[in-house]
Amino acid sequence: MKNFIQNSIQSQKVFYRYFRRKGFRRFFKENILESDGSNKTKALSISLGIFIGLSPFWGFHTVLAISLAAIFKLNKFLSFIFSQISVAPLAPFIIGISMFLGSFFVSGNSNFSQQEFNFEMIKNNLFQYIIGSFVLASSLSAIVGFAFYFLMEFFNKEK
Numbered sequence: 636m637k638n639f640i641q642n643s644i645q646s647q648k649v650f651y652r653y654f655r656r657k658g659f660r661r662f663f664k665e666n667i668l669e670s671d672g673s674n675k676t677k678a679l680s681i682s683l684g685i686f687i688g689l690s691p692f693w694g695f696h697t698v699l700a701i702s703l704a705a706i707f708k709l710n711k712f713l714s715f716i717f718s719q720i721s722v723a724p725l726a727p728f729i730i731g732i733s734m735f736l737g738s739f740f741v742s743g744n745s746n747f748s749q750q751e752f753n754f755e756m757i758k759n760n761l762f763q764y765i766i767g768s769f770v771l772a773s774s775l776s777a778i779v780g781f782a783f784y785f786l787m788e789f790f791n792k793e794k
Contacts (some may be wrong), residue, residue: 656788674787680710682780684717689729689772691765696721697722717779729771737767 648793687700700718704711721729741763 646699654779657788672758674791676709677705677713677787678780680704681717681783682776683707683709684714685720685779686772686776687714688718688720689733689768691733691768693721706735707742727772729768733771735767736770737763737765740766740770 683703684700687696687703690696690699692699696718697715700714701711703709704714737760741760
């Protein structure tokens with residue numbers, strides 16, 4: 636398990652070095668607009684990456700994103716890149732929003748103003764977090780997928 640965690644951390648380091656070297660504009664142009672496949676395939680790859688990145692499968696995002704992209708014949712690179720949305724600085728926000736969204740679907744007392752945000756709170760509300768993370772992942776992946784599809788259609792029409 637220790638090697639798996641180290642490999643996951645290493646894959647994130649490789650991504651950040653790659654992204655920093657290219658910059659956002661060059662990355663968007665080379666890896667999204669000029670990559671192989673139709674706009675639909677690219678948008679579905681991005682949606683899959685966002686969904687996997689926000690899902691509660693912490694530690695398995697890279698494996699799941701690449702495997703599912705291969706199974707569904709999507710762009711593996713785009714799926715991998717967009718699955719890296721769950722970086723350490725964003726993790727508390729992702730967990731908090733997931734807990735909040737899950738409170739609408741799980742019955743029980745979930746008053747967040749009375750609780751301290753720590754690991755014990757998450758452990759007590761695990762089902763709420765899991766439901767909320769799937770709701771967040773589904774909705775955000777659909778929104779981002781449609782947005783990127785229309786962006787790519789817009790930029791391809793200009794050419």
